[in-house]
Amino acid sequence: MKRIDVNCDLGESYGVYKIGNDREILKFVSSANIACGFHAGDPTVMRETVKLALHHDVAIGAHPGLQDLRGFGRRNIQISPSEAYDLVVYQIGALYGFVKAEGGTMQHVKPHGALYNMAAKDAALSKAIAEAVYAVNPELILFGLSGSELIKAGKEIGLQTANEVFADRTYQEDGSLTLRTMKGALIEEDEVAINQVIGMIEQKKVQSQQGTTVPIQADTVCIHGDGTHALQFAHALNTAFKQADITRVAVSCR
Amino acid sequence: MKRIDVNCDLGESYGVYKIGNDREILKFVSSANIACGFHAGDPTVMRETVKLALHHDVAIGAHPGLQDLRGFGRRNIQISPSEAYDLVVYQIGALYGFVKAEGGTMQHVKPHGALYNMAAKDAALSKAIAEAVYAVNPELILFGLSGSELIKAGKEIGLQTANEVFADRTYQEDGSLTLRTMKGALIEEDEVAINQVIGMIEQKKVQSQQGTTVPIQADTVCIHGDGTHALQFAHALNTAFKQADITRVAVSCR
Amino acid sequence: MKRIDVNCDLGESYGVYKIGNDREILKFVSSANIACGFHAGDPTVMRETVKLALHHDVAIGAHPGLQDLRGFGRRNIQISPSEAYDLVVYQIGALYGFVKAEGGTMQHVKPHGALYNMAAKDAALSKAIAEAVYAVNPELILFGLSGSELIKAGKEIGLQTANEVFADRTYQEDGSLTLRTMKGALIEEDEVAINQVIGMIEQKKVQSQQGTTVPIQADTVCIHGDGTHALQFAHALNTAFKQADITRVAVSCR
Amino acid sequence: MKRIDVNCDLGESYGVYKIGNDREILKFVSSANIACGFHAGDPTVMRETVKLALHHDVAIGAHPGLQDLRGFGRRNIQISPSEAYDLVVYQIGALYGFVKAEGGTMQHVKPHGALYNMAAKDAALSKAIAEAVYAVNPELILFGLSGSELIKAGKEIGLQTANEVFADRTYQEDGSLTLRTMKGALIEEDEVAINQVIGMIEQKKVQSQQGTTVPIQADTVCIHGDGTHALQFAHALNTAFKQADITRVAVSCR
Secondary structure, eight states: OEEEEEEEEEOOOBTTBOOSOHHHHGGGOSEEEEEOSSSSOOHHHHHHHHHHHHHTTOEEEEEOOOSOTTTTTOSOBOOOHHHHHHHHHHHHHHHHHHHHHTTOOEEEEOOOHHHHHHHHHOHHHHHHHHHHHHHHOTTOEEEEETTSHHHHHHHHHTOEEEEEEESSBOBOTTSOBOOTTSTTOBOOOHHHHHHHHHHHHHHSEEEOTTSOEEEOOOSEEEEOOSSHHHHHHHHHHHHHHHHTTEEEOOGGGO | OEEEEEEEEEOOOBTTBOOSOHHHHGGGOSEEEEEOSSSSOOHHHHHHHHHHHHHTTOEEEEEOOOSOTTTTTOSOBOOOHHHHHHHHHHHHHHHHHHHHHTTOOEEEEOOOHHHHHHHHHOHHHHHHHHHHHHHHOTTOEEEEETTSHHHHHHHHHTOEEEEEEESSBOBOTTSOBOOTTSTTOBOOOHHHHHHHHHHHHHHSEEEBTTSOEEEOOOSEEEEOOSSHHHHHHHHHHHHHHHHTTEEEOOGGGO | OEEEEEEEEEOOOBTTBOOSOHHHHGGGOSEEEEEOSSSSOOHHHHHHHHHHHHHTTOEEEEEOOOSOTTTTTOSOBOOOHHHHHHHHHHHHHHHHHHHHHTTOOEEEEOOOHHHHHHHHHOHHHHHHHHHHHHHHOTTOEEEEETTSHHHHHHHHHTOEEEEEEESSBOBOTTSOBOOTTSTTOBOOOHHHHHHHHHHHHHHSEEEOTTSOEEEOOOSEEEEOOSSHHHHHHHHHHHHHHHHTTEEEOOGGGO | OEEEEEEEEEOOOBTTBOOSOHHHHGGGOSEEEEEOSSSSOOHHHHHHHHHHHHHTTOEEEEEOOOSOTTTTTOSOBOOOHHHHHHHHHHHHHHHHHHHHHTTOOEEEEOOOHHHHHHHHHOHHHHHHHHHHHHHHOTTSEEEEETTSHHHHHHHHHTOEEEEEEESSBOBOTTSOBOOTTSTTOBOOOHHHHHHHHHHHHHHSEEEOTTSOEEEOOOSEEEEOOSSHHHHHHHHHHHHHHHHTTEEEOOGGGO
């Protein structure tokens, strides 16, 4: 029997601004990446999301992002590795406060958006992020793009890592994601997306946009929580996993 | 021999903006209240200040404030007790990240500015703050205005508390501080201020503006770190303590 | 034939966070209060909202608020009259940039949320706000709670003012709104709300919660833009106005 | 007789955080670039700085920056041209509010920090900034790095432009500034810096780090306002201008 972790970004509301369908999507995930107030989330949302995750028995992770609420942490900001270290330590700590207050434990850290993407290709930035995670708690698992610099940096420093794959994104022959700005970056049909994920889990392979077969490690798969279709897809993926005898389980529970 | 804790607000710089003389004032204090990014401080400043405090063997505390960098956390904002709980948990956690990363421990929590002043007179707000501190770590010591609602709430929930007194402020006959907007709120002469502090420590009394003698508990005295005179006063107070055989020591080390 | 202005708060989205149904509600209003980036709105949202209002031939007003995105400008912040002056000048100016760039003109200024409510009862704050409006452009019309200190301050300085009434709120015998925290503050039934508005327009009277008849001036009525019911109510009010031979027209077009 | 404009960044304080020596440096400049609240400055600082500039009869310009108080607008943020347009319109408008309220006029716009540097080499970003300036007021003068894309975009759209040169920076043979990260980027000796400026004004030439002579247009020279040496240099430059019969005058007064 195969096992896979399913993760989702949660707690992205801010003040009166509501985003996502956290209560519903939590039924389909094993790991929750909770925003920490820099790109999304606020202290009240964080407390409520931690509570919700614990209630659904979903593993909790910090989802640190760039300090850019206006851009939702998706715009690259030219930060030094030292600045990255500091903002990751800060945000893990902030979420830790709520996890501790609610009597839970933190499983992992997954950088968000531009920080995640910049780190994937930048060894120095990845090293700083991995050091930050390790310094706060060496037991934390570092989530990063499968095969990326972030995964390498995490292993190097001695962290457990989880290679993340995407159901709805196409891949290039070097194993990288097709840029969102390029044609065919997104997989529109649920069936194609589900088959890609199952292939990555069972055969550790994915077909690139160029038609070649690329080896890939899938420890955790990212799904989205926003919109009606997100819930439908989560449900369909869940059903497909059951049929393929793949068990959804948090990375720390393997 | 009498003992007293001397505390000071530190780490209040932000980005390129520098405030205070942290390196110098640390020589005269036993407890550092470190800003946590809401009213002052940023992740880089927090890391540097935690390092500095550990280097000088000064006890570390979180100094959570209202989310108001523009007003330096000094303007009252009408928040609910629940919002206060959340922002205190968040900020303690954020500082915890750096303390943990640097291998230190956190001694105390002292609310900042308007949050401190509002809590002093508001039992519900104080209860929420005390619950937040307790939920993150029941070993933390809660600093509050001597005899205030915050001290009462801390004791009620089972936290160790530290009654704070001010050297350079005058008192009213009900034991409250003279409002800054009133005449004679500040003590201008160092000698008068120093005598007031020593009297509060040795005799547990202070003379009110009305001329009456008011009982007061002094566990920790607050000094300022900004400006040339602040350092002179810190030095003079230190000398006066030695002459009066009063030992400066962190609250947790008694 | 009676005339009334109908105003609505618009442009309250921020970055990826969407609020309101601006495109639909614009069909039912004659004056748009556009958020200016302090409590809601961002530069991109402001440009789009100004364009939309011009397209629908709806009069444009600045909707300055307290610097509190987290609280949506609804939490009282203890600011000085001078600070209020500065933040109102700033926000009117910021919106002016977009109005000028799109070739339109600005009709009015309506303070938002806590700033509006604090000013209603605070003569000094109202004076500062009125001075700010006058200093930037004495042709601007100041919107305020009917009969409030803000209206008085606007008249005093020589601004045209518009007394605002609310369809869905009950009134006290002194002409003030029933506080939201009190029972019966909100009118739940559309028919009751519509009758109250029409009574205020036609007879310049409203029945208080205490059962007394209170004189009230209604120059502009505020409707909400968020939620499905808001659109239904706007439609029903519009129909009722037609039946009562009341024309909806911007304050500046009378 | 030659003429030159001397400009300086002003109004960069924020809340309790003070930066610069605005009162003193204003004696040596003809154009003030006033921060607009995104990378520095707040509404109160803006009002005070506008007043100060008017009092010293110094021409006023908006100094719009990226929304990054933490990084003082010096960190590149990957924004779209459309976002740049919006944030420039917003910030010009915000400053316009204060200029109008104080009875002055706005002379120019100079983008700040990372926005200035990114625009210098990015034609699309420069076009968006020039369009923003033109849309708010086509009479405004656009300041940009001498010979940069920003100057080209300004001319293209029909704005008056001012080529800016730096006294204390060395140049490359393509006319660009030596990057701060490279050796010899800064000119340490006042005499060398002053001679370079005078050469740029009188002979429209500068010697590159490579030893070649590069043609350069100098309409305005940027000096700094922070630190004791800044004032000394401003004074020395002023004296040198007098001796060389170069008159300091705002760009708009030629």
